[in-house]
Amino acid sequence: MGDNKAIALFDSGVGGLTVVKEIFNQLPAEKIIYFGDTARFPYGPRPQKQVRGFVFEIMDFLQTQDIKTLIVACNSATAAGLEHYRERTDLPLLGVIEPGIRAALARTRNGKVGVIGTQGTIESGAYGAAFRRIAPDLKLYSQACPLFVLLVENDLAGTPEARQVARVYLSPLKDAGIDTLILGCTHYPLMADVIQGVMGPDVTLISSAEETARETREVMEKKQILNSSAVNGCRSRFFVSGPAGVFQELASKLLGESIRAYQIILNQQ
Numbered sequence: 001m002g003d004n005k006a007i008a009l010f011d012s013g014v015g016g017l018t019v020v021k022e023i024f025n026q027l028p029a030e031k032i033i034y035f036g037d038t039a040r041f042p043y044g045p046r047p048q049k050q051v052r053g054f055v056f057e058i059m060d061f062l063q064t065q066d067i068k069t070l071i072v073a074c075n076s077a078t079a080a081g082l083e084h085y086r087e088r089t090d091l092p093l094l095g096v097i098e099p100g101i102r103a104a105l106a107r108t109r110n111g112k113v114g115v116i117g118t119q120g121t122i123e124s125g126a127y128g129a130a131f132r133r134i135a136p137d138l139k140l141y142s143q144a145c146p147l148f149v150l151l152v153e154n155d156l157a158g159t160p161e162a163r164q165v166a167r168v169y170l171s172p173l174k175d176a177g178i179d180t181l182i183l184g185c186t187h188y189p190l191m192a193d194v195i196q197g198v199m200g201p202d203v204t205l206i207s208s209a210e211e212t213a214r215e216t217r218e219v220m221e222k223k224q225i226l227n228s229s230a231v232n233g234c235r236s237r238f239f240v241s242g243p244a245g246v247f248q249e250l251a252s253k254l255l256g257e258s259i260r261a262y263q264i265i266l267n268q269q
Contacts, residue, residue: 003225005029005068006237007216009059012043013153014247016073017254019096020236022213023257027220029227031191031235034066039216042149043076044118051080051120057266059088061239068225071216072096075208076118077183079126089098092219097126099211100135100182101216107204108180114141114173116195118149127184129168131204141176142253145169145188152187155250162191174199182206190254193201239264 009016013036020032021218037043039128043051055077055166070083070093072078078095086093104113115127122144131140148169151162173181181188181203189207190207196205220226238261248261 004031004066004227004229005066005225006022006033007069007071008033008035008062008065008067009033009064009071009073009185010035010077011074012037012052012076012188013041014147014250014254015071015149015152015185015190016071017187017251018189018209019071019073022209023060023216024172025215026213027226031227032237034069034236034238035062035064035264036238036240036247036261038247040193040241040242041153042118043074044120044148044149045140045147048080048120048124051077051188052057052084054266055080055085056088059085061264061266063089063091064252065237067091069094069216069220071212073186073209073212075112076120078119079124081189083269092223092225094212094219096186096208096212098130099215100184100208101127101130103133103211104180104182105138107183107206110177110179111137112139112141112176112178113180113182114176114178115182115184116143116148116169116173117146119144119146121184123260127182141173141178143169143173145185148150148191149185149187152190155160155253157191157194162199163194166191166194170195170198178180178203180204183208231248238262241266
């Protein structure tokens with residue numbers, strides 16, 4: 001029958017729902033528990049130590065649920081330290097940085113790869129460190145795009161203002177001649193059309209959401225914890241640290257189905 005426990009994911013807001021959507025597509029038998037830390041969004045400008053404290057608190061809550069795998073569906077939180085989070089759980093735990101890197105390495109033609117992310121993710125140097133470890137000969141070009149998250153969270157991703165912001169942010173990467181661009185924030189796939197329009201058709205976009213879902217499947221297959229049975233009853237639960245209404249509306253739109261979220265009050269602010 002397989003393992004009927006849920007996959008748990010968390011993010012600072014709605015961005016991690018891009019990973020949820022990919023898991024729905026790639027692992028349709030799996031149940032999902034999602035936590036959006038909307039009361040403390042965004043994580044990008046916050047100190048890494050503070051972000052780790054938030055993550056520990058969310059992990060402690062999620063591990064009271066019936067779960068089998070944890071996904072840090074937030075690049076800023078992943079960059080703040082997967083090694084710290086793994087000390088807090090015996091469950092398989094995945095981030096969103098290395099899956100995107102491996103996909104970029106497989107697809108680049110000229111060895112010039114760009115990565116865009118929040119200020120915290122880019123300044124952490126997490127992508128640069130991972131690239132040096134996995135592919136030291138590759139040329140990496142990084143660009144912080146902090147306003148992208150705010151545009152997505154406010155449902156403004158397709159506006160003329162978003163396109164103008166994208167042109168400004170992405171200009172240095174175009175000038176560098178990259179042929180592959182990692183969307184180094186789980187919010188950014190929701191702006192993929194705008195980003196592709198600016199970068200042009202010859203640049204391949206790498207969605208960390210797609211790659212993380214694929215890697216999740218591989219890890220769960222190896223550990224033999226995939227759910228092979230049909231889904232019975234509700235397949236997902238959503239929790240937020242802020243008011244549920246706005247999240248519910250945007251999440252329902254992003255996932256293409258009506259969802260209900262429940263507010264959980266966390267201690268740290």
